[in-house]
Amino acid sequence: MIVIREAQTEECSLLSDLCVRSKAVWGYDTEFMERCRAELTVTPEMLRETDLRVAATDDRIVGVVQISFDGTDAELDKLFVEPDLLRGGVGRTLLEWATMAAALRGATRLIIDADPGAANFYRRMGGVDAGTAPSASIPGRHLPRLYIPLVPTANGEADSP
Template structure:
């Protein structure tokens, strides 16, 4: 598996991965329809969000985005193809975003986590710092997490 920058022409593919990954948790059609806009990337967002993909055998297995301006940013999106969940793809993407964030001066990333993904982020070293309102579902609260980023060597 390798991690590489996403290409603008992969926006539709990454949006489809995000929707399949979200649906993995058993959400109904109405919930998924409400999330569709939030989970859709356009080509211009690929670079702006510092999007990286995990790829193996020419197949994109997942992606991650890094949003914001140092020193505080956001791990904006992290989605993995359902058949690759539990196979280390998410871990590799978090490791990548941590390294990249540290190299460009981020010291802390926040994560608006799906409740089902919170245990994964906690296992990756994030801590819960509160809740945040869902952008898609009125009245729904999401775990708000923080991931501290070590200073890059020589920084």
């Protein structure tokens, strides 16, 4: 069974390694991965100051998700699943947590600047294409931008298509 929980400070290094392993599934070379390293790092400050959760089984962490807020927009900052568990539902579980948490905080959209390899996953999960956005790590690279519409409901529950 997978549970979504907060991360512990001592898990930061393990989580950063998971993000790197996960990003690497798309076959990027060493130089590209090095340039992405800052974006793939989880710090104790992030645990204190942002909305970050992990997906965990009984014996290990299998994914990580992080969102932030900008007015009525929420942004998906991280979503990474252990490579040996791809297509096993972990990404869906983490993204559902992100949409619920964002809607409960009053966001009307979850914005995603997607790795090109992951864009069809987001479309499958209800993501709507919204052009492109510059990569935060690689100058001149542009990423597919998508958003998931969020509809907070009267009882505090959140819908997402």
